[in-house]
Amino acid sequence: MSHPDYRLNLRPPGTPRGVSSLLGPHGVGVSPGDKKSKSKTTRGKKKSIFETYMSKEDVSEGLKRGTLIQGVLRINPKKFHEAFIPSPDGDRDIFIDGVVARNRALNGDLVVVKLLPEEQWKVIKPESNDKETEGAYESDLPEELCGSQLLQQSLKGYNDSPDVIIEAQFDDSDSEDGHGNTQNALVDGVKKLSVCVQEKGKEDAGAPVIKDENTFTSQDSRVLPEKSLQRSAKVVYILEKKHSRAATGFLKLLADKNSELFRKYALFSPSDHRVPRIYVPLKDCPQDFVTRPKDYANTLFICRIMDWKEDSNFALGQLAKSLGQAGEIEPETEGILTEYGVDFSDFSSEVLECLPQGLPWTVPPEELSRRRDLRKDCIFTIDPSTARDLDDALSCKPLADGNFEVGVHIADVSYFVPEGSSLDKVAAERATSVYLVQKVVPMLPRLLCEELCSLNPMTDKLTFSVIWTLTPKGKILAEWFGRTIIRSCTKLSYEHAQSMIESPTRRIPERELPAISPEHTCDEVHRAVLNLHGIAKELRRQRFADGALRLDQLKLAFTLDHETGLPQGCHVYEYRDSNKLVEEFMLLANMAVAHKIHRAFPEQALLRRHPPPQTKMLNDLVEFCDQMGLPMDFSSAGALNKSLTEMFGDDKYSLARKEVLTNMCSRPMQMAVYFCSGALRDPAQFRHYALNVPLYTHFTSPIRRFADVLVHRLLASALGYRELPDVEPDTLQKQADHCNDRRMASKRVQELSTGLFFAILVRESGPLESEAMVMGVLNQAFDVLVLRYGVQKRVYCNMLPLRSHHFQKVGKKPELTLVWEPEDLEQEPVKQVITIFNLVEVVLQAEATALKYSAVLKRPGTEGLLDPQDQLGCGDHKEEQD
Secondary structure, three states, X not given: OOOOOOOOOOOOOXXXXXXXXXXXXXXXXXXXXXXXXXXXXXOOOOOOOOOXXXXXXXXXXXXXXXXXXXXXXXXXXXXXXXXXXXXXXXXXXXEEEHHHHHOOOOOOOEEEEEEOOHHHOEEOOOOOOOOOOOOOOOOOOOHHHHOOOOOOHHHOOOOOOOOOOOOHHHXXXXXXXXXXXXXXXXXXXXXXXOOOOOOOOOHHHHOOOOOOOOOOOHHHHHHOOHHHEEOEEEEEEEEEXXXXXXXXXXXXXXXOOOOHHHHHEEEEEEOOOOOOOEEEEHHHOOOOOOOOHHHHOOEEEEEEEEEOOOOOOOEEEEEEEEEEEOOOHXXXXXXXXXXXXXXXXXXXXXXXXXXXXXXXXXXXXXXXXXXXXXXXXXXXXXXXOOXXXXXXXXEEEEOOOOOEEEEEEEEOHHHOOOOXXXXXXXXXXXXXXXXXXXXXXXXXXXXXXHHHOXXXXXXXXXXXXXXXXXXXOOOEEEEEEEEXXXXXXXXXXXXXXXXXXXXXXXOOOHHHOOOOOOOOOHHHHHHHHHHHHHHHHHHHHHHHHOOOOOOOOOOEEEEEOOOOOOEXXXXXXXXXXXXXXXXXXXXXXXXXXXXXHHHHOOOOOEEEEEOOOOHHHHHHHHHHHHHXXXXXXXXXXXXXXXXXXXXXXXXXXXXXXXHHHHHHHHOOOOOOEEEEHHHOOOHHHHOEOOOOEOOOOOXXXXXXXXXXXXXXXXXXXXXXXXXXXXXXXXXXXXXXXXXXXXXXXXXXXXXXHHHHHHHHHHHHHOOEEEEEEEEEEOOOEEEEEEOOOOEEEEEEHHHOOEEEEEEEEEOOEEEEEEEEOOOOOOOOOEEEEEEOOOEXXXXXXXXXXXXXXXXXXXXXXXXXXXXXXXXXXXXXXXXXXX
């Protein structure tokens, strides 16, 4: 691995992390081993901080030869000097240390890296208790792993991706002792960059020096075991700038009032520490900003990076607009949408002209003759009560032989979106609807989403259907695909369907149900729901018997004040049988369509795959479970699911521990992605790990996902309704990649929206108390999963009224003993032992910053404390389960 001409050059004292240990002729940092940039530095020129990017040709050659590696850059939101790209072999991530090594790439960019020589690789301390070496993952669970129908109540049924809420974006603390908490970071905008080459006019010249613990001498490398090194690299090229280059943040004056720069530029300080600080021309700023900067201390702005020169720590940018006050819902939301490149503008007149102009629209007679007419059938929708874009409807007709004809009927969106039209182009560009707590940014104009395509009751609608003949046990006897026309007889909510499932024999009064069309009766709908529920239970049982995995995680739903829009309260969304019923038939339809289009077009099918978990992170989890005495089987998706479902009882403690373990199991999981079958040569890679099926796609939500529209067009071609779209596999793969990118962005936006509302709830209604379970124990802090709200937080010892605290390992298990200061001088101090899987009481409280909140431990009483040691036997509830 080492290059013979490398001389190990340790970082000189006082060089901050992120600035290379190799210095140019004038003491300016250049990237390790980059001789060219050293020789390039000429007198009179500004010295380069960053390396020049390699040429396209050299990058292409290097990727072919395997001397360069490409991957999506992930910057740790809690430790912004740390970045990673996934290892192509699924092993431990490749580490990129510092801003200089990152070479102006931003979070989410597709980058090319070159490995550094082995003596510069990161040392992983074997006894380290801080398990953040992989970088704080943002939640990457595909919806199939958590249930596509697990919807937040307040999202009006628009969200299908129930992932764990992460609120690291509102918590810049990364240290164990809590001193990393920059209390007023969002307000005063002072972010310490990890690069601080001293230049006149740069306010970072006095930034504190950070001791680098990862540098070691060549002698060290001989005695270190191999597993304690993490491959490290530097960015040499940006293949694709996937980050929007937009950021929200605050304006400041430059520190040096006498500098040339001070007269021309202000400094923009992004709220997201992963984005560099930016010089913006003063002419872009408010007129009185220079004379009254304090008036703007709490004003949120949007800035776009226009350039980032090799010789500057900071980027150059343009101020796009002022959003309003930080900490308020709408300015913060607009900032989130802009940062993630979500187009929330109104649809243009050119796009709207593509829609039917004569309203109200009715089905043309020629369309009636081309379609199977199902308008007399008992077909209905089941959605959240506030949903307005109804994609899917269900039917279940009993047959004389005891079997059932079950139909999944999906809105025929492709009928209204002509290929190549302006409407098609904008939908392809948006690729997905984006769901926020308080509203939705639709992929298609509202006329389509909520009227023309939405399967509203008692109106004729165009649909694409999959109809099966199924036995009561869910065995498929026959299958039919085709274009149809339906007339939904009622719009059921999940609550309606749930009440039908829970009252199989009771006749539900009509006043408790929505209007049902006169052609059908309440009893008929009730019987259909019960029959669907019975079949769904069998399908689900068989699916898990066949090795599927589900990681249910706590998901927040908010209740909002109608007048102010502020959150009044929140609760964990309950996933019930009615949700499961819909989910099973959507999964069945998606799998059926995947097989159909792949058989018809082996090279041009748009499918969805889910890679297996990351090997290194999975191995770390296996090791953790072994240490904790948890007999988990990680050999397959099904084995993991069996472990999670069979190991735990249903008492409060067991359910909390299952929640924590489920959360831990989600971390090694990778994203499910769309792909074109002709662009991936190995069919083994087509598999969907969580569902444990060979082929899967998305067909059931074309109103809000463009991938489904593409799949509808493929299915229409497979059935002979139209010519196959003239698309090369590479072109289709590019569309798939774009859908993946926008889908990821929409997930992040949703998480940030949830985090924003939760932070405001803590600020407005806090402090909030809840039981929490300890997930990890560090020297001076511990991590908890707050059970009532599903959020993870770090509790710092120095934030608690303690007399002392002591960390030790008992066997391999970390333990933190807290000695509380007594409230009454006459009392004895209370001792509390914190170990993993402890149940503790925490208080979430707002901090000085508008959108920051912290968790502190509630002072324990002297009795009634749960002793985790009494309850760590893990197989103790198996008998009840069996």
